[in-house]
Amino acid sequence: MQGIDGRGADFTDVHLELAKLGHADLHGAMLTGATLDSSGTVGTCHEETTVWPARYTPATTESLDACGPENWKPTERDKT
Incomplete structure (x- = not known):
């Protein structure tokens, strides 16, 4: 789910462990x-x-321009 556009998405009661x-x-x-x-x-x-x-308590937020797969490091792309 890395880099997804989840703006306004409803993840109520979803298991995301x-x-x-x-x-x-x-x-x-x-x-x-x-x-x-x-x-x-x-x-x-x-x-x-x-x-x-x-x-x-969520982790610290990234800036909006850091969102999306085009901003992944090469090692992160390999994990998908």
């Missing part, structure tokens, strides 16, 4: 009840309209 969301754009996404591991949101783009699961 193993998802790699690096460079994903999650502006305005709904993640209420979603299950995420502690590293699942490293490198995502999000803002105050992104709704996270209760008691979940």
Whole structure:
């Protein structure tokens, strides 16, 4: 799921424990009840309209221009 355009997406109650969301754009996404591991949101783009699961603290956001697969490092492309 790296680099996805998840703007405004509804991930309510979705199991994302193993998802790699690096460079994903999650502006305005709904993640209420979603299950995420502690590293699942490293490198995502999000803002105050992104709704996270209760008691979940997302990783620091990336700038919007860092979102998308065109910005992946070669090693990240190899992992997809």
